[in-house]
Amino acid sequence: xxxxxxxxxxxxxxxxxxxxxxxxxxxxxxxxxxxxxxxxxxxxxxxxxxxxxxxxxxxxxxxxxxxxxxxxxxxxxxxxxxxxxxxxxxxxxxxxxxxxxxxxxxxxxxxxxxxxxxxxxxxxxxxxxxxxxxxxxxxxxxxxxxxxxxxxxxxxxxxxx
Numbered sequence: 001x002x003x004x005x006x007x008x009x010x011x012x013x014x015x016x017x018x019x020x021x022x023x024x025x026x027x028x029x030x031x032x033x034x035x036x037x038x039x040x041x042x043x044x045x046x047x048x049x050x051x052x053x054x055x056x057x058x059x060x061x062x063x064x065x066x067x068x069x070x071x072x073x074x075x076x077x078x079x080x081x082x083x084x085x086x087x088x089x090x091x092x093x094x095x096x097x098x099x100x101x102x103x104x105x106x107x108x109x110x111x112x113x114x115x116x117x118x119x120x121x122x123x124x125x126x127x128x129x130x131x132x133x134x135x136x137x138x139x140x141x142x143x144x145x146x147x148x149x150x151x152x153x154x155x156x157x158x159x160x161x
Contacts (some may be wrong), residue, residue, distance in 0.1 A: 002027060010145040014078075017146075018071045019137060026129050028043050029122060032056045035148050039119045050115045054063045061110050061125075072099040075144065082148055091147065095140040102132050151155065 002024035010016055030036055032053055034045075042050045076096060079085060085092040108123050 006135065008069070010137065010141050012141075014146070015075065015141055015145065016065065018074060019059045019133070019141075022067060022071065022129075025060070025067055026126060026133075029057070029060045029064065030126055032060060033119045034123055035150075036119055036122050042116050042118050050118070053118045054113070054115045057113065057122060062111075065103075065106060065110070068103060070097075072103070075099070075141070076106065078148070079144065084144075084147060088147065091143060095144060098136055098140055102128075105132075 002020050003017055004020045004023065008016075008019060010019075032132065033042075034049075039045075042053065045053070076099070079092050079095065105128055106125065109121055109128065113121055
């Protein structure tokens with residue numbers, strides 16, 4: 001499992017473990033291309049390599065998209081179980097809206113896949129997800145865990161009992 005930078009640790013074992021998995025999936029996606037940082041397109045690679053990369057990226061993107069939807073479902077269940085939407089609806093709604101926005105952006109990138117631009121989509125997705133992970137965890141997930149930890153009357157969802 002991928003290490004989670006200390007700045008991204010929320011202190012909630014379930015959420016942090018899922019963030020580690022997400023960072024691992026992102027790392028796997030970056031490793032599909034032989035040189036994602038320097039290649040402008042896939043035109044320099046032979047057709048077999050292009051096809052192989054495209055198939056691997058499609059597979060990885062399927063895993064990534066399924067994972068982020070499951071992760072969002074987990075966080076939203078935690079909020080529901082803690083009755084967050086009843087006591088801090090604005091905070092809960094903003095968190096859920098951020099989930100929807102990133103899912104839509106990932107879908108947009110996936111819809112633009114083509115065999116000659118696979119490396120660009122990898123970079124675009126990696127940049128988007130890195131920025132989003134930092135911002136989302138720093139803003140929404142840390143606030144969620146603080147909210148859970150400060151809640152005196154409810155069990156702390158996702159914490160060992």
